[in-house]
Amino acid sequence: MNHWFTSPDAPIVTTWVKRFDPLHWRVDFPLGTVASVVTTSDGHGLQVEAEFLRKGDLVGLIFESQDGRAHPAHARETNRDYSHTELSFRWQSSGAIPLDEVNGPTLTIEGRDADGNARSWFVRLWNYASGTPEDATVSIDFDGLEAGFSLPDDSDPVHPGDIDRMFISIVPSDYIEGSQEVRSAPARVSLTIGDIRCDGSNSVLSMKDAVVPEHPLRIATGYDDMYDLAPERVIDTAERLGFRGTISHYVGMSHYFALDGAGLLDSSRTFNAAALAWHREFARAAAERGHELIWSLSYEVLDTFCPEQWKQRAFDGSPALTAWDPPSSLVSPANTDAIDFLGRVAVELAAISAEFGLQPRIQIGEPWWWVTPTGALCLYDEAANSALGGAPVEIADVRGQMSADQLALLDRAGKLLAASTAAIAQAVKASAPEAELLVLAYLPTVLDPRSPELKRANLPTDWASPAFDVLQLEDYEWLTAGLTRRRVNAYAEVEERLGYPLEKQHYFAGFVAQVAERDSWGDIVSAAVDANSRGVAEVFLWSLPQVVRDGLTLFGESPVIAFDDVSFPIEIGAEASVAPAFSTNVVTSASGNEYRNANWQQARLRFDAGPGVRGDAELETLLAFFRARRGAAVGFRFRDPFDFSSNGMAGDPTPLDQQIGTGDGATTSFKLTKSYSGGEERHVTRPVAGTVRVAIDGIEQVSGWSLEALGDVVFDEPPAPGATITAGFLFDVPVRFAEDRLEINRATFMAGEAPSVPLIEIREG
Numbered sequence: 001m002n003h004w005f006t007s008p009d010a011p012i013v014t015t016w017v018k019r020f021d022p023l024h025w026r027v028d029f030p031l032g033t034v035a036s037v038v039t040t041s042d043g044h045g046l047q048v049e050a051e052f053l054r055k056g057d058l059v060g061l062i063f064e065s066q067d068g069r070a071h072p073a074h075a076r077e078t079n080r081d082y083s084h085t086e087l088s089f090r091w092q093s094s095g096a097i098p099l100d101e102v103n104g105p106t107l108t109i110e111g112r113d114a115d116g117n118a119r120s121w122f123v124r125l126w127n128y129a130s131g132t133p134e135d136a137t138v139s140i141d142f143d144g145l146e147a148g149f150s151l152p153d154d155s156d157p158v159h160p161g162d163i164d165r166m167f168i169s170i171v172p173s174d175y176i177e178g179s180q181e182v183r184s185a186p187a188r189v190s191l192t193i194g195d196i197r198c199d200g201s202n203s204v205l206s207m208k209d210a211v212v213p214e215h216p217l218r219i220a221t222g223y224d225d226m227y228d229l230a231p232e233r234v235i236d237t238a239e240r241l242g243f244r245g246t247i248s249h250y251v252g253m254s255h256y257f258a259l260d261g262a263g264l265l266d267s268s269r270t271f272n273a274a275a276l277a278w279h280r281e282f283a284r285a286a287a288e289r290g291h292e293l294i295w296s297l298s299y300e301v302l303d304t305f306c307p308e309q310w311k312q313r314a315f316d317g318s319p320a321l322t323a324w325d326p327p328s329s330l331v332s333p334a335n336t337d338a339i340d341f342l343g344r345v346a347v348e349l350a351a352i353s354a355e356f357g358l359q360p361r362i363q364i365g366e367p368w369w370w371v372t373p374t375g376a377l378c379l380y381d382e383a384a385n386s387a388l389g390g391a392p393v394e395i396a397d398v399r400g401q402m403s404a405d406q407l408a409l410l411d412r413a414g415k416l417l418a419a420s421t422a423a424i425a426q427a428v429k430a431s432a433p434e435a436e437l438l439v440l441a442y443l444p445t446v447l448d449p450r451s452p453e454l455k456r457a458n459l460p461t462d463w464a465s466p467a468f469d470v471l472q473l474e475d476y477e478w479l480t481a482g483l484t485r486r487r488v489n490a491y492a493e494v495e496e497r498l499g500y501p502l503e504k505q506h507y508f509a510g511f512v513a514q515v516a517e518r519d520s521w522g523d524i525v526s527a528a529v530d531a532n533s534r535g536v537a538e539v540f541l542w543s544l545p546q547v548v549r550d551g552l553t554l555f556g557e558s559p560v561i562a563f564d565d566v567s568f569p570i571e572i573g574a575e576a577s578v579a580p581a582f583s584t585n586v587v588t589s590a591s592g593n594e595y596r597n598a599n600w601q602q603a604r605l606r607f608d609a610g611p612g613v614r615g616d617a618e619l620e621t622l623l624a625f626f627r628a629r630r631g632a633a634v635g636f637r638f639r640d641p642f643d644f645s646s647n648g649m650a651g652d653p654t655p656l657d658q659q660i661g662t663g664d665g666a667t668t669s670f671k672l673t674k675s676y677s678g679g680e681e682r683h684v685t686r687p688v689a690g691t692v693r694v695a696i697d698g699i700e701q702v703s704g705w706s707l708e709a710l711g712d713v714v715f716d717e718p719p720a721p722g723a724t725i726t727a728g729f730l731f732d733v734p735v736r737f738a739e740d741r742l743e744i745n746r747a748t749f750m751a752g753e754a755p756s757v758p759l760i761e762i763r764e765g
Contacts, residue, residue: 653728663719
């Protein structure tokens with residue numbers, strides 16, 4: 001499968017969209033307050049649900065001139081000129097300050113005035129409304145729009161020609177400007193912006209309209225990263241990028257739950273009103289477009305909102321905190337209140353699926369006992385202490401040597417973890433017997449080679465098939481670090497430990513945390529394609545927000561240079577002639593000086609295998625081989641009769657023949673190369689199986705490495721910084737027939753003239 005990064009200026013077919021289209025609004029708000037925007041059933045309006053924690057919080061309903069939340073293949077044109085544009089809509093609110101009051105709904109417009117100076121204008125919507133303060137039609141003509149509270153006394157004309165963004169401020173009826181006071185319970189506001197109309201000669205925008213054909217990969221989404229968008233737009237984006245079938249959606253760790261008067265997670269409610277409305281619309285849109293949904297739920301809660309008694313804790317009492325900013329905490333598998341809450345959330349999600357005709361599919365994502373950066377295991381919260389016997393032995397560093405008591409503690413912790421996931425699964429099955437249950441394990445943590453016994457606690461054998469319907473695996477930290485052998489070994493270990501066949505497994509490939517790291521997508525896509533080829537049931541890219549941010553676009557199948565891994569008949573090739581060639585541009589100036597440019601760093605070889613064809617037997621073998629390769633279509637191995645060893649040209653290989661790299665403590669993959677007198681360095685892609693020998697700092701390595709495709713030596717663990725990596729090997733040359741025909745004249749052949757059988761080297765790797 002190929003990929004590219006679509007640039008904003010890429011020439012892509014366009015369509016047209018009305019300015020202020022309901023799908024193109026979004027919401028934003030301070031942490032603690034929550035809001036969501038969904039489209040109305042008729043597609044011509046917006047429904048906003050919001051809950052406000054502090055009395056001074058507000059929610060913005062935003063429309064931006066630059067479509068910064070779209071994939072570059074689907075973005076609207078950036079048009080900051082709103083002149084000759086008219087906007088009208090019906091306003092219906094409940095719980096908000098009415099339109100006619102002080103601090104009532106205001107349209108804030110940010111841009112520049114006619115002289116190019118940055119400006120903000122504050123347009124009181126009531127000045128352009130007809131109807132009641134809670135049910136009115138608002139009509140705005142941008143050519144005559146005036147800011148100010150009381151018109152015409154406070155008139156401040158808006159310059160419509162250079163606007164960056166605008167947003168409607170939404171606040172509840174007890175709003176106090178600037179107040180940080182926390183309410184005893186969040187205030188709720190419901191708002192409908194219906195019958196949205198946009199008219200005028202500047203009311204239509206062009207929008208890129210690329211649609212990628214369906215491909216075999218699936219996509220993961222996350223509410224914490226996409227809560228501000230209309231859910232139908234999220235589904236539309238995924239579909240336009242070729243992601244069909246199943247969507248795995250992570251409900252998140254910071255925005256879906258309700259908060260109480262103390263600003264902590266309110267376990268009496270599964271979802272806040274905004275998140276519930278968003279997820280119901282997400283399921284409806286997914287079902288309508290033929291997708292299936294996996295709801296992903298984790299043990300992670302933003303630390304600010306996590307009840308203290310729920311948190312996993314180290315032996316010294318410090319809470320389990322991730323490296324996110326702000327950090328999240330991990331809830332204890334032993335805390336029955338926490339697990340009961342997660343179970344009820346899972347039941348709610350299953351009910352949402354069933355409501356829209358989808359099979360309930362619930363993933364319990366990355367449940368584990370947290371390990372601190374110093375190796376301390378966080379299984380000493382009050383509930384865990386009690387469940388583990390009252391005074392469990394300290395495990396200060398899971399990377400160290402374990403005593404019998406510590407190993408026994410890890411086993412008991414694994415039992416507790418498995419019991420907690422079973423409780424969630426049982427709650428779902430009790431409400432939806434048809435539900436599918438999945439568990440996701442993050443291999444770089446649960447199978448960290450520095451902590452070989454940690455799997456007792458974090459990959460418990462009680463998860464073994466058929467405890468769950470599907471096992472999902474993720475290993476992006478190893479993937480992006482190039483630890484291929486470690487990944488492969490981990491898959492085998494998990495299969496042996498838990499017993500899920502490939503058809504009962506899913507694989508998650510990703511993710512790219514920063515845009516500066518987007519080149520990692522190449523490895524991620526390759527790993528996803530590899531998982532598909534291994535027979536994994538579903539393969540997901542994690543996740544859509546990063547795909548959109550980086551403009552990642554997948555298309556087609558992998559480029560394949562057809563190659564049969566078979567050798568040209570050696571008895572014929574042994575008599576071949578060889579001609580290495582470079583490509584050099586030579587320009588001679590008027591003065592006679594030459595300027596030379598070397599186009600190739602490596603010679604490309606040409607052979608003529610004709611001299612080896614001496615009789616009918618060889619001719620018959622050659623013709624059969626030529627037909628099997630379909631002429632020039634399919635490549636094959638060819639033994640260069642003059643140069644086929646790392647030791648000189650034809651010597652027996654030793655592990656010290658060629659330096660192929662230097663360790664840096666992170667890299668595990670090194671390409672086989674052969675150096676020619678310090679000049680050309682040749683990449684060897686077709687070593688002969690069983691002949692490769694490898695050494696580190698002069699010591700031959702008889703294990704701990706493998707030979708992968710195209711001559712890559714992959715170590716199980718990265719060689720130490722500064723270590724010299726050497727190798728010896730025999731090798732073949734990848735070639736093809738140079739032409740699609742072989743011309744053999746019977747008379748000249750019988751007279752002893754050898755036919756011409758030209759071969760040409762194939763570039764690989």
